[in-house]
Amino acid sequence: MDFESPEVMKDFPGLYVSDANKKGNNDSDYSDDVDKVTKKELLIGKRKDKKDKKDKERGYAALEGESSPDESCDAKSPSKSKKSKPFKFSSKSKEKREKSRDKDVIEKKKDKDKKSEKKTDKDKKTEKKERKMKHGDEFPDIADKLPIFGVPLDIAIERSRCHDGIDIPYPVRACVNYLQAFGYNFEGVYKISGSKSKAIQIKKMFNNREAVNLNEYDVPTVTSLLKLYLREMPDSVLTNELLIRFEEAGAILNIGTREKHLKILVENLPLHNKLLLSWLLLHFDYIICNERLNKTSLQNLVTTMSPVLRMTTRLLTALLYHCHVLFPDTIIKPYVPPITSSSELPFDSELIEEELKKQESLLSQIHMEIHSGFISKSREELMWEVQRMITQLKVIIQNNGL
Known part of the structure; x- marks a missing residue:
């Protein structure tokens, strides 16, 4: 008779109740044991991980030579472990430092190369200028070396001569001529x-x-x-x-x-100062005489000039007041x-002689600039044209027998 057959179990159910209960109890006990085991294993695993981390940290410190007995003691105590500084991996920091040093060296080399390039460019420019100077293509700044404004009157006349024999600086002559023509009736x-x-x-x-x-x-x-020129004169017109x-x-x-006293003093003036003063005074007198047109009175002009x-x-x-008597x-x-x-050449004998004097005066002025070391290509062309x-x-x- 097979006791474990389903038919026997149906006929005698009381015999198998206890066994089923036992099996159920054994299964529940096994599951509880499994749960307990897993919890214990987790706790043990966490502790092992912590120990492993501590062992690794101690190992790194020992390898780097940065740990000491005092530091190990501090690591054990929880109060000191909070205050302790985090470990620095010197290997990485060294690599960073080396990289930064390499970068600095490379940048310094680049700066030196740039400076050397700039110097070579400057040297090339200077060489080009010197070559051009020899060939007459360029010339130094004549405005700085031989200015007309802000220099003594004699030097200004020499550098900007009026070639018709009237020794007045050309800027002053040009201004006076312009104002005589267009300023007398300008309000x-x-x-x-x-x-x-x-x-x-x-x-x-x-x-x-x-x-x-x-x-x-x-x-x-x-x-x-005109005011700017007179202001920049180093000496007064009256000296x-x-x-x-x-x-x-x-x-x-x-x-x-x-x-009488003013006449004596005017005669004691240098020739160039005397001529410039005469032109200025007679020009101002002409402006005042046209006060009806320009609305500039004697008082206005005197206050301004x-x-x-x-x-x-x-x-x-x-x-x-005495200008016409002082300069008759x-x-x-x-x-x-x-x-x-x-332009066309003159054929009148007097005009030809006057023009010849002008051209010779202009040529002498150009030669003076050349001897001073200031000559441009345009100025050189003008020199040949004047000759x-x-x-x-x-x-x-000669042909006219003059």
């Missing part, structure tokens, strides 16, 4: 200030020996340019030596006595520059 002449930037620009053009056409500018700009004596003579109340000329209003008023032979003439190759003009004029004189 507010000398009272209205012009553009300072334009005046400085024209000054640079004069200093650079560039062609200047004042007809392209307005009256206030030209008056500002610093005679200025006090001029002031004393201008303070004399008696007209005859004042005129006396500080520019570095004299008192009383002295300037006295000089204007002075005539303000417009300047006619030397002719160029594109051709001189030979042509001399040929005309």
Whole structure:
């Protein structure tokens, strides 16, 4: 009889109840045991992981030689372990330092290469300039070495000569001629200030020996340019030596006595100062005589120009009052520059002689610049052109038997 067959179990159910219960109890006991085992294993695994981490940290410290007995003691105590600094891996830091050093070395080399390149570029530029200087393609800044503004009167005349024999600096002559033609009827002449930037620009053009056409500018700009030149003169028009004596003579109340003293002082002036003073005074007198048109009175002009000329209003008023007596032979003439190759040659004997003097004066000025070391290609071409003009004029004189 098979006791484990299902038919026997159905006939005798009481015999198998206890066995089933036992099996169920054994299964539940086994599951509980499994749960307990897994929890224990997890706890033990965590502890092992912590121990392994500690052992690794101690091992790294021992390998790097950074641990000490005191530090090991501190690591054991929990209070000190909180304050202890984290370990630094010197191997990585060393690598970073080496990389940074390599970068610094590379950057320094680059900077040196750049500096050397800049130096070589500068050397090349200087060499090119020197070569061009030899061939006459370029020239040093003549405005810095041989300026016209801000130098003594004699030097200014030598550097910017009017080639018709009137020894006045060309910028002053150009301004006076322009104002004589267009300023006498301009309302507010000398009272209205012009553009300072334009005046400085024209000054640079004069200093650079560039062609200047004042007809392209307005009256206030030209008056500002004339004021700029007179202000930048290192010495007074009356000279610093005679200025006090001029002031004393201008303070004399008696007209005859004042005129006499002023005549004596004017005759003691250098020739160039005397000529420049005569042109300025006669020009100012012409402006005042046209007060009805330009609305500039004697008082207006004296107030404006006396500080520019570095004299008192009383002295300037006295000089204007006696200007025709002090300078009876002075005539303000417009300047006619030397002719160029594109213009026609004169055939009148007097005009030919005048033109020859102008061309020779211009040639001497160009030679002076060449000897000073300042010559451009355009200036050199002008020199050859002037020499051709001189030979042509001399040929005309010989053919006409002049």
